[in-house]
Ligand SMILES: Nc1ncnc2c1ncn2[C@@H]1O[C@H](COP(=O)(O)OP(=O)(O)OP(=O)(O)O)[C@@H](O)[C@H]1O
């Protein structure tokens with residue numbers, strides 16, 4: 001008896017702690033999916049449920065984020081929308097409890113669910129099923145306390161989601177304003193995107209010359225070059241120097257979206273194509289009268305390539321799921337870092353589309369092939385960062401300069417820009433030193449022989465990686481999950497790697 005009382009008190013404490021902790025951490029989740037995972041992970045753990053499901057919905061009712069425990073497969077939209085238990089939960093104010101119910105097509109012994117409210121409407125649902133029997137006693141039903149707990153947690157969760165969505169709306173609005181601001185800058189005769197195309201090498205002059213020759217016409221231009229060579233900058237310049245300057249410049253990255261999404265992003269979608277889908281114009285329509293920039297065109301799936309070709313030939317689009325044909329007047333610019341010739345030979349890129357897009361090709365040389373532009377670019381970037389911080393631009397000392405001039409810059413101008421931004425922030429007394437150029441490889445360095453290895457000159461990749469991990473861990477305030485997300489590796493991998501780092505830290 002005593003034991004079970006003790007156990008109950010402990011359990012109650014755990015519930016309260018979980019709520020407290022959720023209140024603190026939910027607001028900091030990077031996105032709604034992470035939030036869903038986090039919340040579901042917590043409840044399933046503290047309420048001993050064997051299964052759990054959390055979904056959030058967009059305004060039209062389609063699923064937005066989802067987390068599952070004990071449901072290995074993602075249930076189809078129709079199963080979620082038609083689930084009787086979930087529907088009942090969505091329609092009820094408090095928590096709903098059912099014995100011998102069905103959840104997402106599975107029979108369950110017991111189930112409990114609450115809806116998640118945001119802005120006065122249900123925006124999500126949280127359901128748990130099959131409570132496990134605890135060692136200390138207690139029966140396997142979801143009791144009053146569990147329900148109260150779920151209602152509180154759903155309240156916190158709803159607030160966090162509402163805040164997130166609000167923030168997203170603000171971010172989108174800000175991006176729109178920034179875009180508009182850039183356009184205004186273009187119009188006042190400044191360089192494209194408020195940025196200058198810097199460079200005086202023969203290669204850079206050739207690019208500028210081509211840009212000014214192709215800009216006034218409506219022809220399609222294919223811009224090629226390694227990552228960070230300025231493909232998007234060139235596209236914006238072409239737009240800014242054309243007579244379409246008053247009209248929108250719309251960019252879309254063809255590599256960033258899965259095929260079906262990319263299609264509706266490009267061409268728009270009609271209402272009701274899937275549950276909850278509202279009619280939406282695509283980027284072609286958004287760019288009406290202006291320029292559409294198809295970034296990473298080499299990654300566009302074949303089926304979409306055919307559709308794009310048809311649109312370019314007929315100058316009309318049809319929204320996904322629609323019948324109506326919309327005439328469009330859009331200039332198309334495309335960019336790729338891939339060798340399209342090879343893709344064509346491999347059957348991954350349509351040759352006819354290639355010729356359609358590549359009426360003129362502007363190929364941007366890698367920075368290592370025009371090192372003479374580096375000093376100018378360095379000055380330009382340092383002055384820009386300084387103006388932003390309202391400071392004087394720092395200068396590079398001789399070592400730092402030499403290091404920059406001899407570096408290969410696989411990431412091209414973007415790499416140079418980022419490198420200098422970091423260096424400018426680290427510099428002291430108006431001078432950038434060699435050590436302020438943080439991620440520039442230091443060439444071969446001597447390292448201690450490790451377990452059975454030999455001493456010698458090896459590129460110290462390992463040390464670079466360790467330093468990077470340590471820096472990211474510091475940035476994440478020591479939070480390993482967040483650090484792992486920033487690094488794009490799993491938490492397990494990070495634990496493994498940071499164990500090594502931790503060892504080094506204490507050893508030195
Ligand atoms: N000639 C240049 N002068 C000044 N800044 C430049 C120049 N070329 C590129 N930049 C700057 O370098 C950065 C990278 O350029 P951009 O995004 O246009 O490259 P990209 O080729 O599209 O790269 P990715 O393939 O990675 O998308 C941008 O901040 C851009 O403003």
Ligand SMILES: [Mg+2]
Nearest residue numbers: 228231232295
């Ligand atoms: Mg780009």
